[in-house]
Amino acid sequence: MKIYITTREETNVSYEDIVNLLHESFQERLEQGLKYTCSYINVEQFIEKTRNGIILVAIDSNNNELVGTGTINIIKYKRHKYGYFEYGAISSKYKRKGIASKLIKKRKQIAINNGCEYILSDTSTKATSAVIYHLKNGFKIVGLESYRSTNYYSYVFRMQLKPSLIWNNCIFIKIHFILSYIFIKLTRNIDGGDTKIGKIYKRLCKN
Numbered sequence: 001m002k003i004y005i006t007t008r009e010e011t012n013v014s015y016e017d018i019v020n021l022l023h024e025s026f027q028e029r030l031e032q033g034l035k036y037t038c039s040y041i042n043v044e045q046f047i048e049k050t051r052n053g054i055i056l057v058a059i060d061s062n063n064n065e066l067v068g069t070g071t072i073n074i075i076k077y078k079r080h081k082y083g084y085f086e087y088g089a090i091s092s093k094y095k096r097k098g099i100a101s102k103l104i105k106k107r108k109q110i111a112i113n114n115g116c117e118y119i120l121s122d123t124s125t126k127a128t129s130a131v132i133y134h135l136k137n138g139f140k141i142v143g144l145e146s147y148r149s150t151n152y153y154s155y156v157f158r159m160q161l162k163p164s165l166i167w168n169n170c171i172f173i174k175i176h177f178i179l180s181y182i183f184i185k186l187t188r189n190i191d192g193g194d195t196k197i198g199k200i201y202k203r204l205c206k207n
Contacts, residue, residue: 148192
């Protein structure tokens with residue numbers, strides 16, 4: 001098996017091919033009761049969501065089969081840039097063969113080449129294998145989130161690319177996570193909706 005990774009534009013891989021792979025790869029998450037966006041997104045939605053991103057594909061050169069994918073968005077925030085990993089998926093036949101790690105390394109290099117200071121990613125707190133996968137590949141858990149498009153709380157992961165006095169400090173990261181955890185649990189429901197406290201908080205912010 002020889003796998004090579006390149007951008008979607010450099011292949012004949014279609015958006016439909018990628019969306020089908022996302023659905024197939026995340027079927028097991030659906031069976032767990034986890035409503036990942038990747039499990040139901042359609043082609044039009046995927047194109048819109050990734051129009052400013054860089055889509056990578058992993059191809060098995062023996063049969064020219066699409067076996068993995070991953071997107072990185074380069075985002076400008078205030079005076080710096082960061083990368084955001086999304087829509088990562090591996091064909092069920094090719095999982096646990098190191099392809100996901102290769103896609104991370106390739107996207108990490110893209111982030112570095114674009115001058116990003118760090119990379120963010122997220123996944124369900126209940127997706128144990130995905131959480132371990134992030135941690136093994138250099139990410140640290142820095143926060144908690146809840147999105148309206150899902151039915152679970154998500155860990156927010158950060159990989160620091162440039163030296164930082166605070167983000168390379170383990171104590172700061174733990175404190176940041178605890179504060180984020182408390183805030184999200186108090187203000188957001190598991191489906192991303194506002195709790196009673198969250199509604200009060202939003203009204204206070206508007207005043």
